[in-house]
Amino acid sequence: MYLRSNRVGIFDLSSNESSEQELGDEANWDRLSALYIADKLASEHGTDSLVLGTGVLTSSFVPAACAGIVRGSPGKNGDPRVMPLLGFAGVELKLSGFDFIVLKGASESPGYVWIRDGIVEFVESEEMKKKDSWARTDKIRADQGDNKIQVLSNGPWGDSVNPASQLVTDYWGGEDKSGLGADLGRKNLLAIAFRGMGELELSEPEGHLQDSMVLMAEHIQRLGKNEGLASYSKALEREDFKKLLHRNIACYGCPFPCRSFLKTSEPANEMKLVANEPGYLHYDIPALEKAFALGFDAMDATMALMKCARAGAEPVTVLSYAAELSAKVKMSSVAEVLSDLSKVSQGRAVGNFELSFDDRAQYRSCLGLGLCPRYWSKVGYDEAAVTPYGEAALGLSSHSK
Amino acid sequence: MSRDGRAGDGLRLKIEPLRCICCGLCETVCSLHRDSVITPMASSIILHVDDKANYFGLVLKTKSEGLLMARPEGVSSGQQASGSGGPGAKPILLREACDLCGGEVRCVKICPARCITVVD
Numbered sequence: 001m002y003l004r005s006n007r008v009g010i011f012d013l014s015s016n017e018s019s020e021q022e023l024g025d026e027a028n029w030d031r032l033s034a035l036y037i038a039d040k041l042a043s044e045h046g047t048d049s050l051v052l053g054t055g056v057l058t059s060s061f062v063p064a065a066c067a068g069i070v071r072g073s074p075g076k077n078g079d080p081r082v083m084p085l086l087g088f089a090g091v092e093l094k095l096s097g098f099d100f101i102v103l104k105g106a107s108e109s110p111g112y113v114w115i116r117d118g119i120v121e122f123v124e125s126e127e128m129k130k131k132d133s134w135a136r137t138d139k140i141r142a143d144q145g146d147n148k149i150q151v152l153s154n155g156p157w158g159d160s161v162n163p164a165s166q167l168v169t170d171y172w173g174g175e176d177k178s179g180l181g182a183d184l185g186r187k188n189l190l191a192i193a194f195r196g197m198g199e200l201e202l203s204e205p206e207g208h209l210q211d212s213m214v215l216m217a218e219h220i221q222r223l224g225k226n227e228g229l230a231s232y233s234k235a236l237e238r239e240d241f242k243k244l245l246h247r248n249i250a251c252y253g254c255p256f257p258c259r260s261f262l263k264t265s266e267p268a269n270e271m272k273l274v275a276n277e278p279g280y281l282h283y284d285i286p287a288l289e290k291a292f293a294l295g296f297d298a299m300d301a302t303m304a305l306m307k308c309a310r311a312g313a314e315p316v317t318v319l320s321y322a323a324e325l326s327a328k329v330k331m332s333s334v335a336e337v338l339s340d341l342s343k344v345s346q347g348r349a350v351g352n353f354e355l356s357f358d359d360r361a362q363y364r365s366c367l368g369l370g371l372c373p374r375y376w377s378k379v380g381y382d383e384a385a386v387t388p389y390g391e392a393a394l395g396l397s398s399h400s401k
Numbered sequence: 402m403s404r405d406g407r408a409g410d411g412l413r414l415k416i417e418p419l420r421c422i423c424c425g426l427c428e429t430v431c432s433l434h435r436d437s438v439i440t441p442m443a444s445s446i447i448l449h450v451d452d453k454a455n456y457f458g459l460v461l462k463t464k465s466e467g468l469l470m471a472r473p474e475g476v477s478s479g480q481q482a483s484g485s486g487g488p489g490a491k492p493i494l495l496r497e498a499c500d501l502c503g504g505e506v507r508c509v510k511i512c513p514a515r516c517i518t519v520v521d
Contacts (some may be wrong), residue, residue: 171452201439281455
C-alpha cells in the first residue's frame with residue numbers, strides 16, 4: 001500500500017490493552033478522506049473514542065501536505081468535533097507506524113499515550129497532572145530523550161473537562177477550537193505523544209516529486225511576498241507586531257509560512273539560542289484579532305495567548321469572559337479568568353483554520369486529504385486538480401498530470 | 402562528480418540559514434534520493450529545531466568539509482553535529498554524506514526559500 005502503513009492502532013485505556021487492525025485497501029478516492037475513515041472507526045469502536053489520523057497525502061511532496069486530524073466525540077449538534085494537526089505533527093504521526101489511532105475508554109490513573117515505531121502504550125504519570133501544557137511537553141521529551149517528539153498536550157482546563165479547553169500542539173494553541181482537551185480530560189489523559197521514524201513508499205516517486213515541484217513553483221509565483229501570519233489577516237499588519245516578530249516558520253512542506261514567532265523576553269533580532277522561553281508562536285488569527293479588538297498591544301496579546309496555551313484554555317473564550325468582567329480588559333482580567341475555571345461553562349470559539357473556507361465541504365475535503373486548509377484556500381483549492389497527484393502517488397493512475 | 406561529494410568542477414552546497422523557513426522538504430527529498438521512500442531518517446541533511454525558542458537551522462554531512470552546521474547565528478563546519486534528535490533517530494554520523502545527488506541537487510531544487518544553493 002502506497003503512502004500508508006495500512007495499520008490502525010487501537011488502545012483501550014480502561015484495560016490498558018492495545019490491538020491492531022488493517023486499514024483496508026479502499027482504492028477509491030472518495031473514501032480516502034481521513035475524516036471519512038475516522039468517522040468509520042469511531043462508529044466501529046464507540047463514538048466516545050478519540051481518533052487520530054492522517055490524510056492520504058500527508059507527508060507527500062504536494063505543497064503543504066502537513067495535516068492530520070483529531071476527531072472527538074460529537075458536539076451539541078451531533079457532528080463530530082475535529083481539530084487539524086499541523087506543523088510537523090501530522091507528518092510525525094503518519095511516520096509513527098500507524099495511519100490511525102483509536103483511543104477507547106478511560107484510564108483509572110492519569111498519564112499519557114506514547115506512540116512510535118508501531119507501538120502504542122500508556123505511561124502513568126500522577127506527577128504530570130500538576131503541570132501546565134508546556135511543562136508536560138518538556139517532561140515527555142526529556143523522559144523519552146527526543147526533542148522531536150510531538151505532543152498534543154492538555155492543561156488544567158482540559159483536565160477539568162471544561163468545554164472551553166484547548167489542546168495545544170507542543171506549545172502552541174490555535175488548532176483546537178472544539179474543546180477537545182475536555183475529551184482527553186474525560187479519559188484521564190494528560191497528553192498524547194508521538195514520533196515518526198518510519199518510512200512510506202510512493203508508487204511513482206520521481207513523477208510525484210517532479211509534478212509536486214512544478215505545482216509548488218506555480219503557487220510561489222502566484223502567492224507573492226510572504227509576511228507570515230499577517231499575510232492572512234489585515235488586523236495583524238501593525239507596527240508593534242512587526243517589532244516583536246522574530247522569524248516566520250512553516251509547517252511541513254509549506255512554501256508560504258503562516259506561523260509568526262513573537263519574542264517577548266529578549267530582542268526580536270536575537271538569533272542565538274539564549275532564553276529558554278523567549279516568546280510565542282502565533283497562528284491563531286481569531287484569538288489575535290479578538291485581543292487587538294479589546295485594545296491589547298502585540299506584547300500583551302502574545303502574553304495572553306501564551307498564558308491560555310499553558311493553561312490549555314481557548315483564548316477567544318477567555319478574552320470574551322475577561323471583557324465581561326471589566327470595560328477595560330487588562331492582563332490581570334485574563335489571569336483572573338484563567339485562575340477560576342468555574343467562571344467559564346461553555347466555549348465561544350468560532351474556529352480558526354475552519355474559517356479559511358466559506359464552504360464547509362471544501363474545508364473537509366482539503367483537510368481529509370492531509371492538506372493545510374489555510375494554505376490551500378489561499379492558492380485556490382480544487383479537489384479535482386489535486387486528485388491526479390494523489391492518484392499517481394498511490395498507484396491508482398500511471399500519470400499524475 | 403568526484404568521490405568527495407563535490408562535482409568535478411568544484412561545486413558544493415551553500416546554506417543561508419536565515420532564509421530557512423523550516424519546511425523540512427530538504428530532509429525528505431534527500432531521503433527519497435537515498436532510499437526512494439518518504440522518511441527523514443536517511444537524509445544527509447537534517448533539520449535541527451528547538452521549537453520552544455523558534456531556533457532552527459540545518460546540518461549537512463559533507464565528504465570534504467565534515468559537518469556543515471547552518472545555525473541562525475552563522476555557518477560553521479567540521480564540528481560535532483546536533484540535530485538527529487533522540488536515541489531512536491539515526492545519528493548523522495551513521496548517515497551517508499551528501500553526494501550532490503549525482504549532479505541535479507534535489508534539496509536545492511525543492512527548497513521554496515532558496516536557502517540552499519549550489520556554489521563553486
